Amino acid sequence: MxxxxxxxxxxxxxxxxxxxxxxxxxxxxxxxxxxxxxxxWKFYHGIQLTPRLYVRGQSDRAIWTDWQLVYPRLPRRAFHLFHNPAVNLALAHYNLVDHLANDINDLPEGADIRDRVTYQLVEQLAKQAISGACWDAQSMIAHPIASTLSAFQFQVRMELPDGQNSQLMLQSPVVDA
Structure with missing residues (x-):
């Protein structure tokens, strides 16, 4: 060995x-x-609220975008059964947001979630998403900021799969880009 x-x-x-x-x-x-x-390995039995990541950014002209969901559905192909790195990366990112939601629920009284590694990783993920990062050829969000990014914010919301019944779990402070 x-x-x-x-x-x-x-x-x-x-x-x-x-x-x-x-x-x-x-x-x-x-x-x-x-x-x-x-x-x-937390499985959601039936239809219930699951964590979703939303981001918004501020352009250099000080205009904020609307909140955008970070996880669009990626198209499926037959060869994805054998090789599918883009969807695997998207699932790893989703798993990270799920871990952050669990850390928020398990946070001791008076502790700051921003000290947790999961928070810091999700913050970096949100910055990548609003800046136009992609999974393979698929953009992480529908409308990335085309101009220079000056600031961004992210939210973790608990939602039903159809986007209804949204409950805000966490909203980050404004972060300079």
Whole structure:
């Protein structure tokens, strides 16, 4: 085995030992490090509210865009059964927003969500989306800002799949771009 494989095995062993010390409670700061390797396996039974990311940007002319959903549906092709990096990246981004929603729900009283890594990663994702980043050839939002971006904001909303019954969970402060 090469050094990389040994380091990965040692990493998981260290995490398992630290989790085992809690005897039956699989929670805590060490569990956070496992999330880098596994998707969020929280399944939504039936139709219920799920987290969605919205962004808006301010152009250099100080005009704000409307709030835009970051996750448009990507077209499906038959060869996507074998190779589909764009949809995999979009799903990883969605998973990140889902983890942020869970962190918001689990946030202790008086703690600041902006100190969490998930918040900082979603902030970077929102900046990429409003700046015109793409998944393959598909833009992350419908109308990216064509001119220079001066500021942006993002929201995490809990919504039904059809976009109805939207509940604001988090709105970021205005962030300079």
């Amino acid at each position: 090469d050094i990389t494989a040994w380091l990965i095995v040692a990493y998981f062993a260290l995490l398992a030992l630290n989790l085992r010390q809690r005897w039956g409670i699989i929670d805590g700061p060490w569990l956070f490090f496992f999330r880098a390797f596994f998707p969020n």
